[in-house]
Amino acid sequence: MIPVAFGYHRPETLDEALALLGELGDEAKVLAGGHSLIPMMKLRLAAPLAVVDVGRLHSLRYVRDGGDHLAIGALTRHHDLETDSLVAQRVPVLRSVAHLVGDPQVRHRGTLGGTLAHADPAGDLAAVAVALDATIVVAGTTGRREVPAGDLATGYFETTLAPEEMIVEIKVPYAEAGEYQKFTRRAQDWAVVGSLAVRSRGTLRVALVNMGATTIRATAVEAALAEGTSAAEAAVEATVGTSPVGDLAGSAEYRQHLARVLTERALLAVERSERR
Amino acid sequence: MQLEITVNGRRYHHDVEPRTLLIHHLRDQLGLTGANVGCDTSSCGACTVLLDGASVKSCTMLALQADGATITTVEGLADGEIPHPVQAAFRANHALQCGFCTPGMVMASVSLLAENPHPDADEVRTALEGNLCRCTGYHNIVRAVLDAAAQGGAE
Numbered sequence: 001m002i003p004v005a006f007g008y009h010r011p012e013t014l015d016e017a018l019a020l021l022g023e024l025g026d027e028a029k030v031l032a033g034g035h036s037l038i039p040m041m042k043l044r045l046a047a048p049l050a051v052v053d054v055g056r057l058h059s060l061r062y063v064r065d066g067g068d069h070l071a072i073g074a075l076t077r078h079h080d081l082e083t084d085s086l087v088a089q090r091v092p093v094l095r096s097v098a099h100l101v102g103d104p105q106v107r108h109r110g111t112l113g114g115t116l117a118h119a120d121p122a123g124d125l126a127a128v129a130v131a132l133d134a135t136i137v138v139a140g141t142t143g144r145r146e147v148p149a150g151d152l153a154t155g156y157f158e159t160t161l162a163p164e165e166m167i168v169e170i171k172v173p174y175a176e177a178g179e180y181q182k183f184t185r186r187a188q189d190w191a192v193v194g195s196l197a198v199r200s201r202g203t204l205r206v207a208l209v210n211m212g213a214t215t216i217r218a219t220a221v222e223a224a225l226a227e228g229t230s231a232a233e234a235a236v237e238a239t240v241g242t243s244p245v246g247d248l249a250g251s252a253e254y255r256q257h258l259a260r261v262l263t264e265r266a267l268l269a270v271e272r273s274e275r276r
Numbered sequence: 277m278q279l280e281i282t283v284n285g286r287r288y289h290h291d292v293e294p295r296t297l298l299i300h301h302l303r304d305q306l307g308l309t310g311a312n313v314g315c316d317t318s319s320c321g322a323c324t325v326l327l328d329g330a331s332v333k334s335c336t337m338l339a340l341q342a343d344g345a346t347i348t349t350v351e352g353l354a355d356g357e358i359p360h361p362v363q364a365a366f367r368a369n370h371a372l373q374c375g376f377c378t379p380g381m382v383m384a385s386v387s388l389l390a391e392n393p394h395p396d397a398d399e400v401r402t403a404l405e406g407n408l409c410r411c412t413g414y415h416n417i418v419r420a421v422l423d424a425a426a427q428g429g430a431e
Binding site: 001002003004005006007008010031034035038039041042043053055079083101104105106108109175187188230 | 293319320327405
């Protein structure tokens with residue numbers, strides 16, 4: 001399978017990339033690791049007239065300590081998140097979630113900014129960003145703006161990013177114990193459902209993967225936990241506000257069942273690691 | 277558009293159409309048919325090659341994304357007539373049946389051992405999750421990778 005022909009642009013600097021995006025408007029797609037965009041182009045589900053390959057913007061690949069958060073460059077690869085010592089120390093759950101994305105070959109190419117901009121509700125890493133209230137730094141031709149991670153995606157593969165904008169950095173608050181429960185039918189699959197529980201700034205936060213059009217914060221579970229409810233009781237609330245689809249991997253009812261079970265497991269795992 | 281890549285130690289210069297995938301450039305333009313097109317949807321790993329030392333699925337990359345990079349395909353592993361330790365271990369452990377997945381399995385294994393020279397069996401299985409063997413010959417493949425690690429296959 002070969003993509004439809006397109007114009008290929010490979011800027012050497014961020015300014016050049018933003019100028020190109022401004023010029024090309026909604027004709028262009030940003031190509032980072034390409035592990036979502038290229039399969040879609042091969043299947044001809046996407047046929048952009050132009051591709052702006054940001055692979056040369058090496059200065060956007062970093063993990064820096066921000067004092068109470070990690071500042072992560074948008075082109076940081078999943079494999080970097082798996083192996084970076086600052087990530088392991090400050091946001092250990094980000095490391096374990098990165099390890100569950102795709103397979104090693106995918107993780108060698110895929111980028112954090114790319115997966116967030118792609119906004120697939122089955123994406124794993126958005127759960128970390130949403131649960132921890134990460135800040136997405138977006139650059140455009142007229143300057144920069146910051147978007148709370150929970151406000152970036154607006155629907156299936158839809159975000160608030162304008163055509164001339166791109167994600168440049170993700171600020172991820174420090175976190176303590178965390179656990180991601182990802183349910184798949186086969187090893188390298190996307191999550192049928194995923195549930196992430198993580199403690200940060202004193203409170204337990206829960207985010208759900210593939211339980212609606214975007215990554216969902218399980219606020220009803222969090223509220224129950226804040227009132228002192230047990231993990232098992234709080235996990236029952238995991239379906240509140242969700243709207244999962246039914247597909248070949250499972251019905252909507254099955255996904256709701258999974259959300260409750262996986263949330264309980266994730267919460268119990270966090271409890272266990274905090275007791276140690 | 278101009279593409280310059282180094283494959284198995286040799287530098288190549290070609291004019292390529294932007295939509296050319298790396299796997300097709302390697303196979304059709306350079307004649308390196310070791311990496312296979314299997315599923316063509318980045319699931320099976322038969323097209324795995326090393327890009328600057330790390331395993332990637334060459335069906336899911338534009339050739340132009342590899343501009344300036346160093347690529348190793350299965351053809352570039354052996355030292356003349358002497359097989360690479362991972363290749364030798366695959367042969368010694370009978371780690372192939374039809375052989376279609378083998379180039380990808382070998383390259384994924386080389387990448388694994390470069391990152392983790394002494395994996396246990398679970399780590400090998402996890403690291404090969406992106407490579408499918410339709411003959412289901414996984415046990416011997418895992419044995420071969422462990423054997424290669426024991427023989428110092430990372431070096």
